[in-house]
Amino acid sequence: MSLPHAILTALLERPSSGLELTRRFDMSIGYFWSATHQQIYRELGRLETQGHIRALPAEQPARGQKKAYEVLPAGRAELARWTAEAQDPKPLRDxxxxxxxxxxxxxxxxxxxxxxxxxxxxxxxxxxxxxxxxxxxxxxxxxxxxxxxxxxxxxxxxxxxxxxxxxxxxxxxxxxxxxxxxxxxx
Amino acid sequence: MSLPHAILTALLERPSSGLELTRRFDMSIGYFWSATHQQIYRELGRLETQGHIRALPAEQPARGQKKAYEVLPAGRAELARWTAEAQDPKPLRDxxxxxxxxxxxxxxxxxxxxxxxxxxxxxxxxxxxxxxxxxxxxxxxxxxxxxxxxxxxxxxxxxxxxxxxxxxxxxxxxxxxxxxxxxxxx
DNA sequence: CTCCATTGTGCAACTAGTTGCACAATGGAG
DNA sequence: CTCCATTGTGCAACTAGTTGCACAATGGAG
Incomplete structure (x- = not known):
């Protein structure tokens, strides 16, 4: 359950489209939380229906068209909650x-x-x-x-x-x- | 695809039943490859049908009865193959x-x-x-x-x-x- | 104008790992 | 003898991550 929070963090740092997020995951967030573009798009959809993020108003948000997202207050609250929550280190798998x-x-x-x-x-x-x-x-x-x-x-x-x-x-x-x-x- | 190989390794070190394996995973192998007992039983089943391991002959191998496994030559060969195979380090997720x-x-x-x-x-x-x-x-x-x-x-x-x-x-x-x-x- | 590489979004099927149970055998407490 | 905790095996449903594609828009090369 960390990918949505990784995305929320990235979007708070800067609103982005799916592809921009993918690139940023490759470069920076991905150093400690990697994700493929398919995962990211799927999760963006979920976060939107949950009301944690919303698509920035744009003309014609059709397929093959950049669609940027920003975090809503509910999303920020969820991220803050998750960040403060106690979590056990997951056992090593190497x-x-x-x-x-x-x-x-x-x-x-x-x-x-x-x-x-x-x-x-x-x-x-x-x-x-x-x-x-x-x-x-x-x-x-x-x-x-x-x-x-x-x-x-x-x-x-x-x-x-x-x-x-x-x-x-x-x-x-x-x-x-x-x-x-x-x-x-x- | 590492759990079967973790199990093969453990069984080569010492033939064991599912529960014994579970305990050994908690203590030693599990330090770098953790697994639950459910995962282990499922995988033991698969390894057996693949002909990589076999149940040691025992009387009445019914439910709730210890059933120990040992590695067959095919299993050892598969483990040797996997060990020598080049593998990329999986990206960090922390x-x-x-x-x-x-x-x-x-x-x-x-x-x-x-x-x-x-x-x-x-x-x-x-x-x-x-x-x-x-x-x-x-x-x-x-x-x-x-x-x-x-x-x-x-x-x-x-x-x-x-x-x-x-x-x-x-x-x-x-x-x-x-x-x-x-x-x-x- | 046409084609084709690139950019961008996304579905579907699969694999791996987790969670929550179910149930059999056994042995000791009462 | 009966009950119940413990030991042992396992199924089913779910969640997370991966792999393999499909397809739309765009812009530059020819």
Whole structure:
């Protein structure tokens, strides 16, 4: 039940059409809540019938025509309610760790390359976050809003730092695993 | 498509019944791939019809009766195939970060308590992982299997370290936010 | 003018995960 | 013996997310 709230947040930051939202999800909100354009359109429909958002008046809102939405007071209230609500952290589900555990049983053949690939991806993401930080968060931008957003970006940076560090360590370990002792059969 | 592979891994480590699997998911595999007992039973059924596992011979495998499964060669092969396969890291979806972003727009009221609660939960999890590390990974246990499992546990420890560190930092920031400047209205 | 790539919106079917139950076997308390 | 908590297995309905398309409008290339 988080996608509607992600959309409400994005629309409060700036009223947008479905496609604009999709782009913004790809660039910024999507760093911690990804969504496809199909999900977004579906949810926009729901939010509209619930009276949480409304289409901005426009001429001819037909298919293939930009239709921008803005948040109504009810939507803002719902977002505030949801934000303040206590929520448990959802348990981790990570395929890579699972695969490593499987590799401990069926053998590590093949997985090393993919670890390396993941490392590259995470390094790239980290670099991107660092650029954003350098660009958007100078010491001058220091309102409460800026600080909160910086905090969120920091989480992204720290997470990617964790992954790159851990993957580097993992690859070192793999290098040290004596070939003969690599798990394989029963 | 990871749950079946999580189950195959667990069953290779030790043949088990549905309930035993459920318990093991709560304790160990579940740290990075959680699943409910309903999911597990459903998947056991599928894996059995696919010929990846089979029920260990037992008298009277009726309802309410323990039924243990073991992995067949086809299942092991499938797990090895899946493990070696390249897979993209799935994009992050984190509610807490999303809520923080929402808070930057609708106000931070209420969220601070929950950050504190999350901090406690993550500290607890971290302590648990550290205990496991101290108990199960002495310098003596040093086969390739041990090293891989230790690596996985390390990921858990580092992740929880990230969260506790970041949450602590976030709460400090919140303390510094001048009440007056906390975002609220439009 | 015509075609075709691009932009924009959306439906339908599917897969994965969650929630809420149902019900059988077992063993100990009374 | 009877009841009831516990252990164990499972179905059904639902929610959330993914995949694969369809189709309308627009504008520039030819």
């Amino acid at each position: 395929t890579l760790l699972l695969r490593l555990r499987a590799a401990a049983v069926v053998g590590t053949a093949g997985i090393e390359d993919d670890l390396r690939r993941h490392l590259t991806l995470h390094e790239r993401q980290l670099a991107e976050y660092r650029e954003i930080e350098a660009r958007d968060f100078g010491p001058d931008r220091d309102t409460a809003q800026d600080r909160l957003r910086h905090l969120i970006l920091r989480a992204g940076i720290d997470l990617e730092t964790f992954w790159t560090g851990w993957l580097t360590h993992a690859l070192e370990e793999f290098g040290r695993l004596p070939d003969a002792s690599r798990p394989r059969g029963e | 509610t807490l970060l999303l809520r923080l972003r929402a808070a930057a727009v609708v106000g931070t009221a209420g969220i601070e308590d929950d950050l504190r609660r999350h901090l406690t939960l993550h500290e607890r999890q971290l302590a648990e992982y550290r205990e496991i590390e101290a108990r199960d990974f002495g310098p003596d246990r040093d086969t390739a299997q041990d090293r891989l499992r230790h690596l996985i546990l390390r990921a858990g420890i580092d992740l929880e370290t990230f969260w506790t560190g970041w949450l602590t930092h976030a709460l400090e920031e919140f303390g510094r936010l001048p009440d007056a400047s906390r975002p609220r209205g439009e």
